Amino acid sequence: MDRDQLTESLTKIKNELIKVEKTVDSRLYLVCESLNAHKVSNFIFKTLGCRFVTATAIDSFHYYEVLYHFSHDQTGTVLTVKALIRDRENPSIESIAQFIPGAQWIEREMHDLMGIEFRNHPDMRRLILADDWPQGVYPLRKKTKDEKVS
């Protein structure tokens, strides 16, 4: 499969996507609502056979974003599923660790650091933060300042 065929195959999930952004030839960003991210990621991992690299949670003021980065190693392309979580009060998204064991840690980490709930995650214990870190303080949220948490 070459890069054109890869882009072409994305039409199968076009109803789930808001848009596809291409920054450079080897980087595709698939923007979608958080509800559809699970299905899109499943298609990319299972059908296209991409490797899950990691995920990035971002506090974007009006919404939260979870970026699932996948690598299509045959073509050296990074496909990033950009899921928009519009509920600022109780941000949550369906876990992809249900079908990608390699995503368990990073979802636990995003839960710790950004306070995003991953629904139906198989093991939602703390990963990064210390046991005595206060509940409800999420270091990577923009309003959490770099000062000692008491």
Added chain:
Amino acid sequence: MEFFQLTIDGEIVTDIDVRLSYNHRGMEKIAESLQFDQIPFLVSRICGICSASHPLAYVQAVEELAGITPPDRALYVRTIINELERIHSHILWVGLAGHFIGYDTVFMWAWKYREPVLDLLEEITGNRNNYGNVKIGGCREDIPDEIKPKIIAELDKIATKMEMLTKAILDDPVLHARLKGIGVLKKEDAINYCVTGPTARASGVDIDVRRDDPYAAYSMLNWNVITQPQGDVFAKAVVRLLETFESIKIVKEALVKLPKGPVAIEVKEIPAGEGCGRAEAPRGETFHYVRSDGGNRPVRHKMRAPSYVNVPSFKASCLGGNIADVTITLAAVDPCYSCTERLAVVNDRNGKILHDYETLLKLSREKTEKIKKELL
């Protein structure tokens, strides 16, 4: 830093749990408070051994978002430093693996051969680790043409010694008996746990960012990706040993082909945008994602080191194995030295801690001794 907790029934491992964050340093948060050109110094301190690949992945992410192409000479200098890093890291691993199974001679030899590589890195960059050489738009320091012959001569010497060591390891019947079929990570597990680097390549997953998504000067040089199908500890050793020779080949060719010209271009503003940077570190793919809003600091900087995906695969490679094999199985993915020292075994029935690192190391070395006696 990791802490591994094993649950056993008799001598068979029934569960493994990993606890992180004895020393979480909050680097992703710190990066948001630093300017773009300060961050390479921060990320090179993620790990002393990977202190070339992390800054490289970061600057590549920024160069991608800003549309910057560094000069050719910088691409070659980056390649040379990153391959020297792989050589010393792989040799370090060979030594440690030898120590874990009771081959202290291998440990002594390997670390002795590694030392001149660090000296070369010091001569080029001024530091044995934390080189601080890569920057957005190129490199800070050039490789002076007059030290090229010295580097090549030194690498030839290392290659000869490593050939001898590799032959000794690959021909040793005790090592075959000790390491083959141990800690097997099956190909499907390697894919599901998304492992990278030698851990993936030794399970028959043919991936290498240097070839698949070429950066620096890799696409302009002749070298091979090493893979093995078996997935056991022996296969991981073979991959690392043979990769060391490929890296030596890359450095030598890059030095010969090193183009003339500047090693950096001037970079003024970083525009708004996002970019993904990847580099093949000794342990696998290092991934950095950077987003800019057009200011002088990133709004988000994600860093992912290869062990982050390699370590969880222990669930697949250790379960059902013998506790005497755990130390070397864990060491085979090459987590940091400090990681493997933090090991404890808990009895399945009463939850008591049975073995610490010292006794596990002893068990591992005793098994080798036993095999030696049976074979000789």
